[in-house]
Amino acid sequence: xxxxxxxxxxxxxxxxxxxxxxxxxxxxxxxxxxxWTDDDKQLVVEAHLPNFDQQDIDVHVDNGFxxxxxxxxxxxxxxxxxxxxxxxxxxxxxxxxLPEIADKDSVKASMKQGVLTVKVAxxxxxxxxxINIEPGK
Numbered sequence: 001x002x003x004x005x006x007x008x009x010x011x012x013x014x015x016x017x018x019x020x021x022x023x024x025x026x027x028x029x030x031x032x033x034x035x036w037t038d039d040d041k042q043l044v045v046e047a048h049l050p051n052f053d054q055q056d057i058d059v060h061v062d063n064g065f066x067x068x069x070x071x072x073x074x075x076x077x078x079x080x081x082x083x084x085x086x087x088x089x090x091x092x093x094x095x096x097x098l099p100e101i102a103d104k105d106s107v108k109a110s111m112k113q114g115v116l117t118v119k120v121a122x123x124x125x126x127x128x129x130x131i132n133i134e135p136g137k
Contacts, residue, residue: 031092033068043102043120049092050114059109059118066096066107066120101125 034046045066049057052070059068070092076085098104098120106121 033094035096037122038119041122043098043122045096045116045118045120047092047094047116047118048114049116051090052092052114054111057111057116059107059116061098061104061107064098064104066098066118068092068094068096068116068118 031050032048036044038044045068047068047070049070052072056072057068057070059066061067071089072091073087073089075087078085099122101122103121103123107118109116109118111117
């Protein structure tokens, strides 16, 4: 009776993930977003959106958040038969909490070769005020 096989609770999950539907979903490349500060003077956000055109993308500031939304709908119709032959849809959504020092009125966005770059300048903070110490009496 040495033919015992140890029970693996993750076997069913592995089988599910190797299913053709999930294998196809794993092959889809999700757009990446990089966020950093540039010399502590501005926040820079780069969203890699190669399948979107500039008119498909909306960038706005809403209640302290930078919101990037992209949607694209395509359909190919056979005009002689009056039905849809091919239809696809893709979307991207990212909501980034802006720091308090972000100047929400100076947001600039540009698009080049499928990369959306959004720059948010930081407000200049007031310099600390030096307090002179007087000699005690």
